[in-house]
Amino acid sequence: MIPSQSSTPIYINVQVNNKCQHAIIDTGSAVTIINQQLLKKIYHKKFIYKQKLHKSANCTSINIIGEIELEIKIQGHKTLILADVATNLITDLLIGNDWISNSNVIIDSPQRPIFLIDRYHRIVATAPFITPPDFQSPVLLVNEITLPPYSEKCIDVKIPSSMNNIAEALFEPTPNFHSKQMLLTNALLKVVNNKSRLTIINANDRQRTLSKNTKLGYVSHQPPVNKHLTLPVLSTKGVYGQTHPKPFIHKRNDRIAGRSCALPTRNTRKVQFMDSTCRTEHYDEQHQCYVCQEQFLTRNDLQQHLRHECYPQNIRDQIEQLTSHIKDLNHKQQLQQILWKHGKLFDLHQPSIIKATAQNAIETGNHPPIYTPPYRVSYKDEQIQRDEINKLLKQGIIEESTSPWSSPIVLVRKKDGTVRFCVDFRKLNNVTTKDAFPIPRIDDIFDHLSQAEYYTTIDFKSGYFQVGLDLKDRPKTAFSTRDQHYQFTVLPQGVTNGPPAFQRIVSQILGPTRWQHLLAYLDDVIIYSPTFDQHLIHLDDILNRLNDANFRLNVNKCHIAKTSIDYLGHRIEHGNIRPNAENIRALLETVQPITAKEIFRFVKAAEYYRKFIPRFSIIAQSLHKYAPTTKEQRSQKSQSTPITLSDEELNAFNELKRILTNDLVLRIPDENLPFKIQTDASKIGIGAVLMQIHPNGDLPIA
Template sequence: MPDNAQDPAMMICYRECLSNLEKFNGIGEQKAVQFINNIERIGKMIDANNNILYCMCTAKLDGEAKRWYENNMALTQWENLKSAFLERFTTADSSSRIFEQLKERKQKPDETVTSYYDAIIKLCHEYDTNMSEKMMISWLENGIKDSLKIQIKRQMKSLPESARTTQIFPKIAKDEQELQKENVHEPEPTSAYMPYFTNTVSTTLRQEENIHTNAVEQPYSPQTTAPHESKIIHQQRTKFNETHRSQPRTRQSPSQQHLSTSRPQSSTFHRNTQQIKSKNVTATGSLNIKTRQTNTSSICQRNNHRTIDCYYKKAFRSGTRDGDDSSNKKINPSIINMIPSQSSTPIYINVQVNNKCQHAIIDTGSAVTIINQQLLKKIYHKKFIYKQKLHKSANCTSINIIGEIELEIKIQGHKTLILADVATNLITDLLVGNDWISNNNVIIDSPQRHIFLIDRYHRIVATAPFITPPDFQSPVLLVNEITLPPYSEKCIDVKIPSSMNNIAEALFEPTPNFHSKQMLLTNALLKVVNNKSRLTIINANDRQRTLSKNTKLGYVSHQPPVNKHLTLPVLSTKGVYEQFLTRNDLQQHLRQECYPQNIRDQIEQLTSHIKDLNHKQQLQQILWKHGKLFDLHQPSIIKATVQNAIETGNHPPIYTPPYRVSYKDEQIQRDEINKLLKQGIIEESTSPWSSPIVLVRKKDGTVRFCVDFRKLNNVTTKDAFPIPRIDDIFDHLSQAEYYTTIDFKSGYFQVGLDLKDRPKTAFSTRDQHYQFTVLPQGVTNGPPAFQRIVSQILGPTRWQHSLAYLDDVIIYSPTFDQHLIHLDDILNRLNDANFRLNVNKCHIAKTSIDYLGHRIEHGNIRPNAENIRALLETVQPTTAKEIFRFVKAAEYYRKFIPRFSIIAQSLHKYAPTTKEQRSQKSQSTPITLSDEELNAFNELKRILTNDLVLRIPDENLPFKIQTDASKIGIGAVLMQIHPNGDLPIAYLSKKLTTTQMNWPATEQECYAIIFAIEKWHKYLDG
């Protein structure tokens, strides 16, 4: 603990504050953000580290919050607990409400600066505990009185960067307020300014430069300049120093006024190639205009015009949302908007990004340029810098940034470079921000619908016209709260809060979570009028559903009229029984008309073996309910992340260069990597770790893409989580009559990997470096990590009616009705976890089933027929490796084979027990089997042709052991006494050592009994 924690007075204060802190129960009016702030504030008294903050927080949880923590004990780090806590107990409504309060909060006419300052700072902390100083200053400036706003901004900008703090803001505001008490004229209120993308913790809006008024100019019309013409645009230098400000100026008429901005050199661009001739302009280009003195403007503090006529006020008030097709902007250093425009459509232009043609949004409200990860995957790129951070968009949603990339953006062949952020959830492909605009002296001419790039000699080097916005998604929200009765259909009013005011055809796509809740919305073409439209929704549940106001139902995008899609008719609100006579009719309609065809085919395939129509209908109803599990259109990541799966301690990174491969294998690698990139399974990496790629040839001639993680595994701390014994699993199936086996689609690849473990999974090709974003196959802790997650998802159902061996899950029940309940329970758990299933390997509600290499049916267990067939088709071995492989495969079924050890005795000598025997050369050396060895090989194959069937142990029946001994080995059989006779449970055999062979027969018989009891004590004890 730090030194100041030893101060008794400080410790007393700390304990008192912690004791008085109200416990957080997660209900009522308690605010999660305020609770976390209080914890961190109290912790600062003793310089508490993250571990102490973690303990303080968990000790103060109660009720629902405490139950939430007990269910999330895996959150062992303070930062992880804090973010998960805020996500759980901070609703989107509260964040949006605070954001709206920040936007609308203005200083009241009779409100003091101090009171306004305290209110804004409180709202900022409630909205984002880590909000930057620049962002808070921006909010303070946004709501301050209009009479103070410009002066405060000017003074704040005159300060050094380090001195611009929230603490200095109230002092400057108070001073300005005192200075303006004698001012008679009040400026008109300014419009609220809202950029297309707002500031975030990571990005801040560039503050406005001082806006200067210029000499009389001709209106600028850049459209008259040829795109590739290097036209000189003369500049008139106007430095606003004290001497210049002392010179009187003449008020110009509105038609003569022209506003422009400049970079730090204060450049002003003219249209004509000749300098403007005026008797008021001297040879040096400075202004020398005589006029009478007027009152001082309270906005720019100059005395050559009144406040009401101030040009700055007009420029500032013309601001609209950045990214809009309008010249009514806040003036920015590199932007000139010529004529006010009323359009609110985002500005789109065509560009080339790394030589790929692409549309882009020009957004002066975004401080940075952002590219969508999906677009980045489609273009050639390099020098990806891994860096995780968050931005916030104007609608208060988070934009997840995973790194930075250097992009080459070309306009009409003119090349520009920019370091862009890479986002995973950007709603557009490319957003060009103020960093690119400023770096390239961009002029945005909204009336002429062009942008212009100006070089350092003030020549137009490139131009790009605005284009029609591409397909752009906007959310569809519910206008009013609605309640839907069971099995009913209703027409509802929806709103689209975007620029889609009046569109004849907008394509609606519902969010997928409604389908899992049996709330049905279909794709449809909507007519949008005044941002509103109508939709039809079906409640296919047996209970009523209530949807709150502003529930997000899906998205709409503008659709060209030539496209043909399903149009959903607008129906009047009616009960379902006016449309369908019975519930069965409704279900049939939903399945035949509303669900996707592939889901119908899959469910029919899974239930085709059910002969009882009533049973089949009941089973299909459960599968329809969880149809999302079979949706494989896109890869899915479950709602659980593997923590500490690759713990290497302080071991330095291990780098193994990639193996050289043939051109054919190189193409296979490239194809496989492209597939994994598209699925999001891997990503580009800058990790110092690297493991080589290995292509493994399979029996069918195809190639499996693998990564050799052996060196990484050698330094990884092993996970001790247990994998269940296969015989223990089978022992629990004795009373079951119905079985369901579930296979996960690419099981490991559905489990997200912790960010800190991803760099350790890196691998290299000839010229690229990648890392896994999900749990890769081949890491030593992969099986226990996956087993832990599946076990947690199954929860208390394990060993009751479900079991899992890695990604092989089995559900078992004694009756069909119970099996339906158990199946619904497990599918619901998997659905909640966001798992996806491999339909072709799933088997539902069967009375006999193959599981873990065995056939299970009515309490009996047999070897899997396919595995036995493979053993029987084995040709006579010619190498030690082939013999050993056959013996090990047969040994998997040794409990089915009496006297297995004695029969296979002569073949065991080929097992590689020394380093020399394990060498590739020794294993591949041709051999000839002796007569004894050949007889053993053939005898094992002969036994395998029999119907090898054993009974699964029943704990309610007594057990019986029979033993035998010979000169070379012992054997035993475990049986149970059934009404129709003794049935074998398992066979056991063991070869005797040389010493044991010399024992008397009675001792060998006794040894057989003791060995059998020790082996099967699990069944015999008690």
């Protein structure tokens, strides 16, 4: 308890940890308390997390998050005190009776200064009383909120007890909100029982989460009277707490980051951001270690703690592995600093669900539920099913179900002998309304890499399983074993709208960085930059967005800050593009096909690199007849029937393999340079090559 007295608080000037600061001497307070915001601005020793609650005599709660040793200096005389750190203290520094007693302080009267005496009762320092500064009370958020991109919301706020007798107060937002493109306006608030309402706007292209007790700004006790000033009076009545993610244009005259702010329209119909998925990840006032739950005052303190104490050894090894190719020591340290900052992305010790959920991913209209009984399996496969289901249950990927829908389980054997657990959703897919959200063209992606010299590729760990599935869609994903019924809680593999739903969410999270220094093809993300310094900035930005969304990455498939990289089956280096060597090797090792299925598989694989193969359509023409176009041809029996290749077909097969043995390389198109078409003709045909005019000579593009 912190008792209070009727006496007026005494204000003096002190130095706290060598920073000049006014303080309140409160003889009615048992302890000394420092505001967390002030502590962030001064040099201090390690923060000791110790959560507790103080209550004043009028039952107002003071939220204490820890303790800190402070040096309070008056006229050069040093004193030490263990102070509590509060998140909602209405002043910066409150000095209580603990400091008064320990420092031998004499308070004579309000007209005279306070005296500090030594053990011989000699005065060693004095501090005159000062006029209290213009008093303001902080405005704090009542509940944690999450705002979708380009949305506004009316929120509950609270004001400390010093506003008890105030019916109206002038609100001014803190400047750091505008720097984060979170918009609050000056307003004249109606205060009822220390509470009021505010409207907040998220002008970002990604969701923002504000924690409980976030300081939004200040209110003054007496709003200034100014005939030229007009402020909106925000009532405490009406419908509040609604988020409005509809497309809108919001214009204002305020200058934000040196320019006028106009919010663009954005359709967020398909993506809904959840309100309280992971409270500790978006603290503006407090930073909490997700491993040990210890609180820290600054993000930098938290990063240092994670790096030296709580990051497991495997993350340390992974960061070292990801940067092992960097020879420049300075570059390596800069890169590792960014990876340490976002090390949580590589922490796979527990499953992670991102702060976005797929909406309308399985839209079936009024179609009745489809039930397919489970396939009969061997005892061995039954054991595999049980093990996989137990693992998925433990990870929260599936849950028990009472759904009338059901699709059968299928175990797919992989080349390495392991088994992939799948569900056959073909009947469900037949009645699902197809999502038209576009998947980027691979050629368009490569065309944006012509000026890049540094590349980073990122791969999500079980990407679909990190995306929550809307509650109304979960029953449609149900499947059965011989004695149990389950459904997915996340986006399952095999549903027809899985790719567009996942692409939409990734595009929403990555925002305007796409097509500027980042490209995303489903779960394959590439960051590209012309210089190393720019690449550090771009990498930090993207990892920050993914960290905010709570994604986890597959470190074994991530490659950081490389000058040549494999992406989507191609090797990219210094503006040149060629087929991936492993893929070409697999094609060259293909034995002579003996079924239509094998021929078709080879032709489709070679066709992926057709832009590197002159006259591909002519060479492969004789093999295209094996492409399954009719229902009968698509049947497994037809595709597996043994065949014998004719001489023409065998020559085509061998010619494609021969061309693939060459070093096939093309220049990525540069939109800043002119193009030309180089043609050739004979009596039997015309050929052409698309070239680009480079300073060092013409280079083939296609």
